Amino acid sequence: MLENALIMVAIIFIVNVVYVSLMTIRMILTLKGRTYIASFVSMFEIVVYIVGLGLVLDNLNEIQNVIAYAIGYGTGLIVGAKIEEKLALGYITVNVVSSNPDLEFTRKIRSKGYGVTSWPAYGMDGDRLSMQILTPRKYELRLYETIQEIDPKAFIISYEPKRIYGGFWVKQVRKGRLLKRTKAKSNDAVSNMQAKPTKEE
Missing domain, CATH: 1.20.58 (Methane Monooxygenase Hydroxylase; Chain G, domain 1)
Known part of the structure; x- marks a missing residue:
């Protein structure tokens, strides 16, 4: 029993x-x-x-x-x-405020395949760069790491939009643009490792 x-x-x-x-x-x-x-x-x-x-x-x-x-x-x-x-379904919007007003920040983020809209802002201690970044949730942590590498002191806040309409970036992401960039980066890393001569050589 x-x-x-x-x-x-x-x-x-x-x-x-x-x-x-x-x-x-x-x-x-x-x-x-x-x-x-x-x-x-x-x-x-x-x-x-x-x-x-x-x-x-x-x-x-x-x-x-x-x-x-x-x-x-x-x-x-x-x-x-x-x-x-x-x-990790859906997308998130990440708002970033950087103390570095240089637009190179925006270019670096955009070069990795993220959708970025940026504009100048003004804080208590001077000029700022504000950015709104759209990314699939599965790449969220990777985006945070990229931002921290560029500006460790950047202010970050994120939220999940319920609906997204229009824009060229969403179509590119749905076609796997970010995924392709990630795979290409991984393949380049492997190729570089294979190209390095060993001590025996």
């Missing part, structure tokens, strides 16, 4: 983790405007939900089942958020 009870607890926990993970992903997809994909995910979500809830209701007198359901719910939220983080 103990073995059967443990199996039931494990099943309820796993089912609820899967259900809440799917629910979290479906909600995020809906917020990002991926309605059809969200609808497809919701079909699996509701089936898993019915199975999990049915197992708990049929064994409601067993407190361990209720606890497993609750723990599975909380764990599912974490798992769903981690999955969405790995998928």
